[in-house]
Amino acid sequence: MRVWHIGGELAYIAELLLSELVTNAVQASTPGATPLGIRFALVDGRLRLAGRDGSDEQPVMNRDTEEDKECGHGLVLVDALAHGWGVDRRATGKTVWAEVAVTVRGLRCR
Numbered sequence: 001m002r003v004w005h006i007g008g009e010l011a012y013i014a015e016l017l018l019s020e021l022v023t024n025a026v027q028a029s030t031p032g033a034t035p036l037g038i039r040f041a042l043v044d045g046r047l048r049l050a051g052r053d054g055s056d057e058q059p060v061m062n063r064d065t066e067e068d069k070e071c072g073h074g075l076v077l078v079d080a081l082a083h084g085w086g087v088d089r090r091a092t093g094k095t096v097w098a099e100v101a102v103t104v105r106g107l108r109c110r
Contacts, residue, residue, distance in 0.1 A: 004042050010100065013081050014047055017098045020074040021051035024096060028055035039095075042102065046083065050097040052090075059087060059096055 001011050018038065025036050037052035061075035078085050082098035 025051040025053035054093040
């Protein structure tokens with residue numbers, strides 16, 4: 001993100017989003033499956049963050065997770081902070097991505 005001069009609140013949000021995507025990818029993976037991967041891309045004013053795993057299971061956003069539970073809040077957080085997010089299926093596994101809008105001054109809210 002430093003290469004693109006992205007810092008401050010936008011960098012913090014991007015790091016948080018990527019952390020959630022990677023955590024979900026690690027939890028969805030099985031030993032010996034397709035390797036995990038991450039990707040950052042800045043295209044048309046959007047920063048896209050992605051985590052790839054070898055699981056064919058669709059990620060589930062669980063809005064009913066109790067607040068004091070350690071797990072289950074990741075995609076709710078991604079949904080709240082990202083401008084958009086989704087899942088791209090692959091022949092083996094999937095890529096879960098999230099995007100945030102970038103403006104000259106940093107973050108553009110949803």
